[in-house]
Amino acid sequence: xxxxxxRDLVPAVIGVLVRRGADFASAEDAVQEALIRALRTWPDDxxxxxxxxxxxAAWHRFLDAARAEASRRGRELAVEAEPAPGPVxxxxxxxxxxxxxxxxxxxPNQAVAxxxxxVGGLTTRQxxxxxxxxxxxxxxxxxxxxRRIAGLPLDRPGGLATVLRVLYLxxxxxxxxxxxxAAEAIRLARRLAALTGEPExxxxxxxxxxxxxxxxxxxxxxxxxVPLAEQDRSRWDTxxxxxxxxxxQGALARDRLGEYQAQAAIxxxxxxxxxxxxxxxxxxxxxxxELLALTASPxxxxxxxxxxxxxxxxxxxxxxxxxVDPGLPRYAAAAAYLHERAGDRARAxxxxxxxxxxxxxxxxxxxxxxxxxxxRRPPRS
Amino acid sequence: MKYLLLKHYRGGPDPxxxxxxxxxxxxxxxxAHVGYMNDFADxxxxxxxxxxxxxLAPGGAxxxxxxxxxxxxxxxxxxxTKDLIAGWMIIDVDSWDRAVELAGELSAAPGPGGEPxxxxxxxxxxxxxxxxTTE
Numbered sequence: 001x002x003x004x005x006x007r008d009l010v011p012a013v014i015g016v017l018v019r020r021g022a023d024f025a026s027a028e029d030a031v032q033e034a035l036i037r038a039l040r041t042w043p044d045d046x047x048x049x050x051x052x053x054x055x056x057a058a059w060h061r062f063l064d065a066a067r068a069e070a071s072r073r074g075r076e077l078a079v080e081a082e083p084a085p086g087p088v089x090x091x092x093x094x095x096x097x098x099x100x101x102x103x104x105x106x107x108p109n110q111a112v113a114x115x116x117x118x119v120g121g122l123t124t125r126q127x128x129x130x131x132x133x134x135x136x137x138x139x140x141x142x143x144x145x146x147r148r149i150a151g152l153p154l155d156r157p158g159g160l161a162t163v164l165r166v167l168y169l170x171x172x173x174x175x176x177x178x179x180x181x182a183a184e185a186i187r188l189a190r191r192l193a194a195l196t197g198e199p200e201x202x203x204x205x206x207x208x209x210x211x212x213x214x215x216x217x218x219x220x221x222x223x224x225x226v227p228l229a230e231q232d233r234s235r236w237d238t239x240x241x242x243x244x245x246x247x248x249q250g251a252l253a254r255d256r257l258g259e260y261q262a263q264a265a266i267x268x269x270x271x272x273x274x275x276x277x278x279x280x281x282x283x284x285x286x287x288x289x290e291l292l293a294l295t296a297s298p299x300x301x302x303x304x305x306x307x308x309x310x311x312x313x314x315x316x317x318x319x320x321x322x323x324v325d326p327g328l329p330r331y332a333a334a335a336a337y338l339h340e341r342a343g344d345r346a347r348a349x350x351x352x353x354x355x356x357x358x359x360x361x362x363x364x365x366x367x368x369x370x371x372x373x374x375x376r377r378p379p380r381s
Numbered sequence: 382m383k384y385l386l387l388k389h390y391r392g393g394p395d396p397x398x399x400x401x402x403x404x405x406x407x408x409x410x411x412x413a414h415v416g417y418m419n420d421f422a423d424x425x426x427x428x429x430x431x432x433x434x435x436x437l438a439p440g441g442a443x444x445x446x447x448x449x450x451x452x453x454x455x456x457x458x459x460x461x462t463k464d465l466i467a468g469w470m471i472i473d474v475d476s477w478d479r480a481v482e483l484a485g486e487l488s489a490a491p492g493p494g495g496e497p498x499x500x501x502x503x504x505x506x507x508x509x510x511x512x513x514t515t516e
Contacts, residue, residue, distance in 0.1 A: 370408045
């Protein structure tokens with residue numbers, strides 16, 4: 001494995017410090033400081049043994065901090081000498097960190113921040129820039145997260161589902177600053193899938209790869225949002241699609257279906273189609289049925305209604321929509337689309353305008369406004 | 382000196398040009414308007430005068446405390462008559478005159494038929510965080 005990036009080593013180095021007797025919060029702080037030094041000095045002076053360098057630097061940081069703390073409290077320092085290095089079960093350490101950082105006791109934004117720092121090896125500054133918040137705010141968020149999980153045993157993992165949800169959140173946060181969070185989420189999911197061998201971890205990885213493959217085609221000039229039907233499919237990344245499909249097939253073969261595998265299956269059917277018209281919508285609806293059985297999620301019900309509209313015609317889609325809660329985000333957008341397909345352009349225009357007012361992002365709002373404007377005009381004959 | 386250029390969904394002085402809401406424009410007019418806004422921000426980034434810009438959704442409410450142990454009181458969603466902020470741009474420029482000049486340009490974003498919409502923008506100077514060193 002090429003570990004030229006110091007951040008790849010971060011979870012393993014935290015693990016070493018914890019096994020030497022450091023508590024997680026202090027170990028994580030010490031490794032962060034060593035990492036920042038590594039980022040500054042390695043480009044000019046690369047170490048022969050990067051991991052050894054990081055362990056040594058972090059351990060010294062930890063001892064310094066512990067000594068300062070001990071003298072402040074007037075107590076003796078218990079851990080002093082550097083223990084002899086033993087066999088390093090880095091694999092288990094890393095996996096434990098995934099579970100700890102995504103612990104159910106943490107609110108999502110804290111779990112995301114802590115995961116990015118302790119598992120992803122990003123600096124506080126990078127995480128702050130990616131979330132468009134001041135660095136001091138992000139540092140506090142991470143400290144609070146660590147306080148909250150202090151005392152929780154490192155060896156009692158939470159559920160895999162929580163870890164997957166945190167990684168999916170990271171993936172959906174996209175860009176900010178100099179860090180590509182989507183790519184970072186893929187890197188972490190790839191490692192998690194390898195560490196656990198769980199079909200759902202593979203399913204999430206496949207889902208991310210298949211979505212990421214379409215990224216270049218999803219925005220047009222000026223950040224304008226391009227919907228799936230209008231995307232230039234020649235710009236989709238076929239290497240990522242091939243990998244995503246292979247990962248998904250491997251997961252499905254294990255015959256333990258879960259929501260991420262089902263979502264990835266839908267993404268794979270889109271990725272496989274030469275156009276919206278040539279998409280296998282019937283199979284997509286079947287996957288939505290599976291997904292609904294797994295999650296009973298109202299959002300899935302909404303997306304399913306749109307897929308039904310494509311598979312069986314707009315009236316069938318509208319009938320499916322009638323069973324969906326109108327209070328859902330994007331309900332108006334889905335309703336607008338189905339009414340337009342059913343030929344009711346006036347109603348579609350009003351719904352698109354309503355959807356634009358309810359939009360949660362500027363590109364989405366502008367897109368929906370443009371859709372309202374488009375359907376208001378008489379269709380060209 | 383930093384200035385806030387405040388855009389309102391409604392409120393402020395009477396509009397000088399009556400134009401329809403954006404969802405009634407043509408898609409090309411919408412594109413031209415959005416493009417103008419983006420270009421304006423890009424230009425200020427190049428001149429070193431851009432700080433930040435954000436858009437606000439029309440939803441939300443006024444909120445106030447109702448005393449200890451009681452849930453906060455909300456007033457909203459906003460009635461049609463209320464002044465409603467749509468978003469802002471923060472600029473860092475040398476003078477009030479420059480702030481006014483830029484607000485004038487931003488207000489001239491194209492609307493239906495490519496005509497400048499000439500909407501009112503509120504321009505407000507920031508109070509600085511530190512006291513002046515000359516006394």
